[in-house]
Amino acid sequence: MSNLIILPIIFPFIIGAVLVFFAKKSRAQRIISGVSVLAMVGLTAYLAIMAYQQDTVILEAGDWAAPYGITLVLDNLAALMLLITSILGAACLFFAFGTISEKRERYYFYPFYFFLLVGVNGSFLTGDIFNLFVFFEVMLLSSYVLIVNGGTKYQLRESFKYVILNIFGSALFVMAVAWIYSITGTLNFAHLSERVAQLEQPGILTVVGVMFFIVFAAKGALFPLYFWLPRSYFGPPAALAALFGGLLTKVGIYAIIRVFTLIFYHEPLFTHKGLIVTVAGFTMLFGVLGAVSQYDFKRILSYHIISQVGYMVMGLGIFTPLAVAGAIYYIVHHMFVKTALFLLAGATEKITGTTNIKEMGGLIKSHPVLTWSFFIAAISLAGIPPLSGFFSKFPIILGGFQEGQWVISAVALLVGLLTLLSMMKIFGYVFWGENKLTDRQYSTSVTNLLIPIAPLVAFSVILGLAAEPIFTYSLHIAEQILEPSNYVDAVLKE
Structure with missing residues (x-):
């Protein structure tokens, strides 16, 4: 079954x-891609169950044993990321069917x-750091196009x-x-951990660990390497902005978590509680x-990607x-909610023809x-109970107070308040404010666009209402990755 x-x-x-062979046939492309992405959801759901039952599943390519051959590793963290990736990929793809022009489809x-999903999935599954670079490049080259x-x-x-x-x-x-x-004579993650x-x-x-952190921080849009993100994610269509915003930065965060729990964990006072917490x-x-300073729907959401990845690395630090x-828990919450918010921004733009919130209303x-739908996703992002944002932020901030990290915990609470302020600014201008819609805009239907968004918003509610089992599962994953011997023994068969 490991195959x-x-x-x-x-x-x-x-x-x-x-x-590629159907590039000029939009209908055929939609049918093939739609069926395929749903099949990927089923496949990754099965793999997540398999990983939960077996903890760690190993595939040695060509039957070459680690650390000499190429190894793929499916543990609970990788399986969870694969499942969420396929769900987000499906939602954004079906949203694209209703928003992407035929001209864009033909390119x-x-x-x-x-191909982007190949790079993302490979980054989660790879068992050596050179192939992590290879899959990063596959992901990035696809994202460039x-x-x-x-x-x-x-x-x-x-x-x-x-x-x-x-x-x-x-x-x-x-x-x-x-x-x-x-220095070590190896590139296999498990062997690196041992060496x-x-x-x-x-x-x-x-x-060297700091060098890797800088690389992944640039991919994950951490301070001070985040400046490229808000304007880059503003340009593409909403379906792509949602996929990039919900998924791509999390690949960088995943890499930081993997490397700094498996390899570079021996100097936590400097790397984790110093560098990572400060960043x-x-x-x-x-x-x-x-x-808070923006008045454009997509730019506000783009800046929030930056602030929210800070919570993720805070937990690691x-x-x-x-x-x-x-x-x-927060990564899972954010991937669903942020993707939903970008897609909701796209649906709003479809109605109004703009993303400037001052030009919308009613x-x-x-x-x-x-x-x-926006209101639920917005207050979840801000961390209002009983939604997923609250229950994912709470253990991070509580852990900070327990470890005496008073400053970062206070910053996290302040950021939550300012997030709520900016989300309510969008709600006030776009939805609650004076009606600025023309008759045509008033009657424009976006029901077909809300269908792929609905499961993402529902997941935010479910992740909050089912907080106890979800957190138990997250704690199981955390305990597994914080004990590197679990990974090392599984891969090297010691």
Whole structure:
């Protein structure tokens, strides 16, 4: 059964290759991609169950044993990320069916959509750090094509910054990989964990760890490397902005969690409680201040991506099972809610023709389902009980207070308040304010767009109402990854 874990990589690659031959046939592309993405949801759900039952599933490519061969590893954290990725991929794809123009479709939108999923899924499953670089590049190359799809001047200008930063990050990634290989003689995650533990992480390895952190921080939009995100995510269509906002930055955060719980965990006072916590605090604060200052729907949401990833790395930096479990819970919550909010912004833009909230108003009367869907997602993002945002933030902040991290915990509470303020600003201008809709806009139906959004909003409610079992599962994952021997023994069969 371990052979199944390669399917989240192979299957979307094959579908993407097939879709290339149907590039000029929009209807065929939609049918093939729609059926395929639903099949991926079923596949990853099965893999998540398999990982929960077995804890860690290993696939050694070509039957070459680790650390000499290519290894894929499916533990509970990877399985959870795969499942959420497929759900978000399905929601954004079906939203794209109603919003992407035929012109954009013909420029290989669907093939590169699936190639992007290849890179993301591979990043979650890979068992060595060089292949993590390879899958990052697959993901990034696909995102380059998708982010300029349509070729507007704004997209081309802002995506240029996105490309340049990621090229710099990729070069630094290769240097860090070469450096750690020269020190340890291996690139397999489990073997690296074993070798670094034997060396007791001297200063040079801490420097290498910081290099990896910088690389992943750029991918995850952490302070001070977040400047590219708000304008880059503003340009693409809503379906892509939602997929990027909900998913791509989390690949960087996943990599930070994986590397700093499995390899570089021997100097936590510097790496975790020093560097990571400090970066998390500035990320949260600057991100939310950017959101509060904006009056554009998509830009506010883009800045909130920055502030919210700060909570995730804050949980890692506190480095206790409670806080790390909260960080995992928060990643799940944020991926659903942020994707839903971007798609809701796209539905609103479909009605009004703009994303400037000052030019909108009164949608609550004409589009009540859209309005209250946004309201639920917005207060969940802000952390209002009993929704998922509250129950995922609570263990992170509680863990901070328990560990004496008073400053970062206070910042987290302030950021939650400012998040609520900015979300209510959107609600006040766009939905509750004076009616500024024309007769045509008033009667515009977006029911077909709300269908793929509804499950995401529902998940936010379910994640809150079922907080106890969800947190228990998150705590199980946290305890598993905070004990590196679980991963090492499974991969190296010790």
